[in-house]
Amino acid sequence: MYAIPLGDEGAALGPLEPWQADEFLAHMDRGREFIGQHNGLPDVVTDLESSRAFLRTYAERAAADTGRIWGIRTDGVLVGAVIFRSFDVRQGTAEAGCWLEPAGVGRGLVTRAVRAIVDWAVEERGIHRVEWWVSAENAPSIAVARRLGMTREAVLRQSFAYRGERHDEEIWSVLAPEWRAIKEAVKEAARAGE
Numbered sequence: 001m002y003a004i005p006l007g008d009e010g011a012a013l014g015p016l017e018p019w020q021a022d023e024f025l026a027h028m029d030r031g032r033e034f035i036g037q038h039n040g041l042p043d044v045v046t047d048l049e050s051s052r053a054f055l056r057t058y059a060e061r062a063a064a065d066t067g068r069i070w071g072i073r074t075d076g077v078l079v080g081a082v083i084f085r086s087f088d089v090r091q092g093t094a095e096a097g098c099w100l101e102p103a104g105v106g107r108g109l110v111t112r113a114v115r116a117i118v119d120w121a122v123e124e125r126g127i128h129r130v131e132w133w134v135s136a137e138n139a140p141s142i143a144v145a146r147r148l149g150m151t152r153e154a155v156l157r158q159s160f161a162y163r164g165e166r167h168d169e170e171i172w173s174v175l176a177p178e179w180r181a182i183k184e185a186v187k188e189a190a191r192a193g194e
Contacts, residue, residue: 006072006112013113016081018059023054024071031085031101033145039099040162053080065089069182070117072100072109077106082113083096083119090178092128094121098141105140111147118148118179128176135160145172149182 003012023129028035028045036042061067067087068132074078080100087094096117098110132150134141138185145152150172158166174182 003073004116006116008074008107008109008112010075011109011112012073013082013100013106014073016055016078017071018052018055018057019050020071021055023078023110024055025051027080027101031080031099034102035099038135038141038162041099041179045161052114060111061087070083070113072104072113074104074107074109077103080109080113080121081116082110084117087125087127089125089127092126093131094127094129095131096142097133110141114144114148118174119183122176122179130174132172132177132188134170134172134182135162141170142170144171148174149178150174151178 003014005012011028018094025045025048032042041054043126045054055069058067058069062069068084070082071078072082080098082096082098085095085097086104096114098114100110104110118130121130130150132141132148136142136155148155148176151174152170154171156169156171158168160167160169
């Protein structure tokens with residue numbers, strides 16, 4: 001199986017497939033309360049069958065070229081994931097998302113993982129616009145959008161009903177020309193620091 005190093009010793013991004021449902025469920029169990037603060041996935045993945053069904057849904061989306069999921073591992077242990085919840089090559093749009101269990105927090109793993117999938121989407125697949133939908137209360141996820149150079153476009157007031165409460169959602173995005181300019185600026189800064 002391939003893995004993309006995430007620049008942190010022992011951290012890598014790789015496929016997450018239905019045959020890994022046991023591992024995915026164990027990850028969800030370790031992070032259930034933490035992940036569930038802003039993400040409904042822990043309410044969906046509750047046992048082995050629901051874990052397998054969730055991963056099968058993303059395998060079907062990958063086969064249809066309408067979505068993808070990758071696992072984030074540290075020292076071989078699954079600690080999170082990044083996804084394209086939607087992926088439309090014809091329209092040139094995609095929506096990225098993520099989650100981490102506590103063991104993966106504070107290492108920049110999500111930023112580097114999302115950077116890798118956005119770059120793939122823009123450069124390899126011709127995606128023009130990548131969106132990031134986030135609860136307005138999820139400061140770490142908003143920080144990821146900022147670090148990636150995304151622009152906040154909107155706040156959808158009380159648009160997301162979650163666990164009996166209504167929450168605001170923010171929509172962030174980056175366009176392909178902006179993404180390329182960000183990458184070039186990072187390269188320039190690295191060359192200047194040499």
